[in-house]
Amino acid sequence: MKNAKINIRELGLTKQREVVLQVIRNAEKHLTANEVFDRAKQLLPTISFATVYNSLRFLKDAGHIGEISFGNGASRFDALTSRHDHAICTNCGKLVDMEIELPGEIVELATKFSKFKLESIELTLRGLCPECNK
Amino acid sequence: MKNAKINIRELGLTKQREVVLQVIRNAEKHLTANEVFDRAKQLLPTISFATVYNSLRFLKDAGHIGEISFGNGASRFDALTSRHDHAICTNCGKLVDMEIELPGEIVELATKFSKFKLESIELTLRGLCPECNK
DNA sequence: ATTTAAATTTAGAATAATTCTAATTCCAAA
DNA sequence: TTTGGAATTAGAATTATTCTAAATTTAAAT
Numbered sequence: 001m002k003n004a005k006i007n008i009r010e011l012g013l014t015k016q017r018e019v020v021l022q023v024i025r026n027a028e029k030h031l032t033a034n035e036v037f038d039r040a041k042q043l044l045p046t047i048s049f050a051t052v053y054n055s056l057r058f059l060k061d062a063g064h065i066g067e068i069s070f071g072n073g074a075s076r077f078d079a080l081t082s083r084h085d086h087a088i089c090t091n092c093g094k095l096v097d098m099e100i101e102l103p104g105e106i107v108e109l110a111t112k113f114s115k116f117k118l119e120s121i122e123l124t125l126r127g128l129c130p131e132c133n134k
Numbered sequence: 135m136k137n138a139k140i141n142i143r144e145l146g147l148t149k150q151r152e153v154v155l156q157v158i159r160n161a162e163k164h165l166t167a168n169e170v171f172d173r174a175k176q177l178l179p180t181i182s183f184a185t186v187y188n189s190l191r192f193l194k195d196a197g198h199i200g201e202i203s204f205g206n207g208a209s210r211f212d213a214l215t216s217r218h219d220h221a222i223c224t225n226c227g228k229l230v231d232m233e234i235e236l237p238g239e240i241v242e243l244a245t246k247f248s249k250f251k252l253e254s255i256e257l258t259l260r261g262l263c264p265e266c267n268k
Numbered sequence: 269a270t271t272t273a274a275a276t277t278t279a280g281a282a283t284a285a286t287t288c289t290a291a292t293t294c295c296a297a298a
Numbered sequence: 299t300t301t302g303g304a305a306t307t308a309g310a311a312t313t314a315t316t317c318t319a320a321a322t323t324t325a326a327a328t
Contacts, residue, residue, distance in 0.1 A: 014275095032314090111261075116230075123240070271326100279320095
């Protein structure tokens with residue numbers, strides 16, 4: 001057989017990028033770039049900070065991960081399973097994933113209104129998480 | 135008559151904060167903190183950068199302005215007229231306000247799902263703006 | 269096997285964005 | 299007036315992210 005070797009570059013998954021993706025997939029919460037770096041370094045001690053950022057961008061552009069960002073502090077990243085929404089606590093910053101089914105008419109309305117070619121759409125709820133609301 | 139003088143501090147509107155608010159209200163687009171600073175300085179040359187940031191936080195907490203933030207670059211601020219949504223171009227960063235009426239059931243669902251005490255909820259559409267889609 | 273060219277990684281510097289600090293000023297109430 | 303608390307100022311400090319240039323890795327071509 002010819003060409004038994006897989007061209008890793010075509011898939012775009014270098015060792016470093018794979019590690020970054022694993023870290024994010026295995027995380028119990030949404031990590032910042034810094035946290036991803038710390039964990040990635042445990043798996044691949046030579047990985048550099050710049051590579052983590054490069055990988056995050058690459059993985060995001062490739063649609064493997066999502067970036068969530070609010071007015072405060074660093075962006076956080078999550079594994080993209082499917083379309084989902086977020087709730088963020090205005091007091092402690094706690095971030096929660098939500099699965100809300102958006103009615104088609106809402107999506108249509110937003111697309112028409114903005115005249116944008118839609119890539120993604122999400123709902124963001126801000127408020128107090130149960131702990132902060134006590 | 136007693137107490138004819140208004141206690142400016144109770145309203146919270148110092149000269150600086152008023153200027154910042156004016157700048158945002160009069161802006162033809164969504165400004166970054168930096169842009170707000172530049173414009174505020176033209177109206178009130180002694181205003182400092184820190185004060186702009188403090189004022190932005192104050193005005194935001196008071197509900198007079200909104201902060202919009204994506205994974206890239208600086209936050210942007212807009213005058214809060216009423217609840218509204220945003221579309222952001224993934225290519226050029228163009229930011230557009232939208233007025234989409236969210237069905238009550240969606241809001242309810244999100245509130246129930248997250249168990250958060252709701253403060254605000256908004257829709258964010260990402261995609262290509264008409265110019266970038268050509 | 270070797271060479272090549274392009275992409276990627278690395279380490280650290282540089283930049284951008286935001287917050288903090290300490291001294292000063294402003295303001296309303298006493 | 300004096301006073302105490304809040305706000306402002308200037309600039310330093312911190313945090314977050316991107317850039318740079320040299321070294322390395324990779325797949326394809328020789």
